[in-house]
Amino acid sequence: GNGSSSPADCGKPLLILLNPKSGSGKGRELFQKQVAPLLTEAEVQYDLQITTHPQFAKEFVRTRRDLLERYSGIVVASGDGLFYEVLNGLMERMDWHRACRQLPLGIIPCGSGNGLAKSVAHHCNEPYEPKPILHATLTCMAGKSTPMDVVRVELAPGDKHFVMYSFLSVGWGLIADIDIESERLRSIGAQRFTLWAIKRLIGLRSYKGRVSYLLAKDRKEPPVEAAKEAREIPVESDQQKRPSLPLNAGEFHDLPEEEEGDLDGEQFADAISLDRSVYRQHADSWHSAMSRRTAYYSVGGPSMRSNRSRMSISQRIEAANAEFAEKVPTGTIPGLQMPLPSSEGWICEDGDFVMVHAAYTTHLSSDVFFAPDSRLNDGLIYLVIIRSGVSRHQLLNFMLSLNTGTHLPIGEDPFIKVVPCRAFRIEPSSTDGILAVDGERVDYGPIQAEVMPGLINVMTT
Ligand code: ADP
Ligand code: MG
DSSP states (O other), rough: OOOSSSSGGGGSOEEEEEEEOOOOOOOOHIIIIHHHHHHHHHHOOOOEEEETTTTTHHHHHOOOOOOHHHHHHHHHHHEEHHHHHHHHHHHHHHHHHHHHHHOOOEEEESSOHHHHHHHHHHHHHHSSSSSSSHHHHHHSSOOOOEEEEEEEHHHHHTTEEEEEEESSSEEEEEHHHHHGGGGGOOOGGGHHHHHHHHHHHHHHHOOEEEEEEETTTTTTOOHHHHHHHHHHHHHGGGGGSOOOOTTOOEEEEEEOOGSOOOSSSSHHHHTTTTOOHHHHHHHHHHHHHHHHEEEEESSSSSHHHHHHHSOOHHHHHHHHHHHHSSSOOSSSSOTTSSOOSSTTEEEEEEEEEEEEEEESSSEEEEEOOOOOTOTTTTEEEEEEEETTTTTHHHHHHHHHHHTTTTSSOSSSSEEEEEEEEEEHHHEEEESSEEEETTTTTOOOEEEEEEEEEEEEEEOOO
């Protein structure tokens, strides 16, 4: 984790957003019985906001001016849906980048879709059942956090264009169909998924279209390898290769001797509160820049340069943050309206698909262990592609093994594969079908996604 002070002693309260309608509608009761007593006992200060309607949480975090000054973190007591609102509300703030770095986000699973809570418990090696709420509350009280990947999703249904930020999944085909269509069976509880799965397996559909993905080339290499690679890249041409944030906004400037060298690399990383792992990945190139004493990494653009010698370090940081705030995260892959490059690591498949389902956390819900190899901060999207022609027998096995995470083929399989990638694009040929982002239906049409490694921090033990 990168945080160390307990929320109890850092002075600021936690913001807790509670959805009274989540799960079976007992959110308030669960909170009073299981969460509040623990917080009180540990003397954790909190400000409880009970949502009154959909979008309440999103608007709350989007518009509260003093959010960062007032709170030490945000805890979502609900399902994945409310977490999605909070993430997207934060991303629409002017100071989104600072918000993502400064405010750790926690989840207490009071909803019915609890993929994130289960994934976090899995990451922490903490128990989940039989008391997921208690365990998650303790995790949120531990005062630590871990960077987590966020995925920028672009949608272009009809002539519209949307950007949204996702933390769980993008689904097209089988699982999304089952998930969304079985909503109407909500009343029968967990059985709904199984029942609808059987129905969909009998009336199996396939979808025509194109799937493209940008392979993660350095996967499985330990961090030290990544650092080595960073060293080999010449500093000046490194810009696009870096994680898009916060480094893209920075530039190397040649500066007169007297203006540089007032911070070493470590202090600098601290000063602009760079994520440690991001810092380490790039430490080599920075250090070499520092030691050559010809370049100084500045988070300000050229406009800041002339003022810089007159600004204190904290003023520089403030100015840099303000500058970041104006930059919307644009992503690094071509926009959805643009063709993808035929080289540069993009692989493209046309055909009939039973399913294309991308996940970035281990669990899609508390009982679907979809991407067992996934890590919170691995910068990877696990894209599972099932091609048409797969037998019902194989599909049934796939569905029945989701629970234990044994559904993916071990070696090569002609129909089912998993591709760790950094970005992907799905272009359905038909005009109707189901697309889901984080388990919620979105407008049908072309969709693309790109991972933003370690963009947010989630509360962990
Ligand atoms: P669940 O996992 O039970 O579906 P979620 O946290 O995903 O719980 O919430 C489901 C939806 O409820 C979210 O999309 C959210 O926008 C919406 N919501 C939030 N607050 C309220 C409220 N007070 N009344 C009705 N719906 C709400
Ligand atoms: Mg991941």
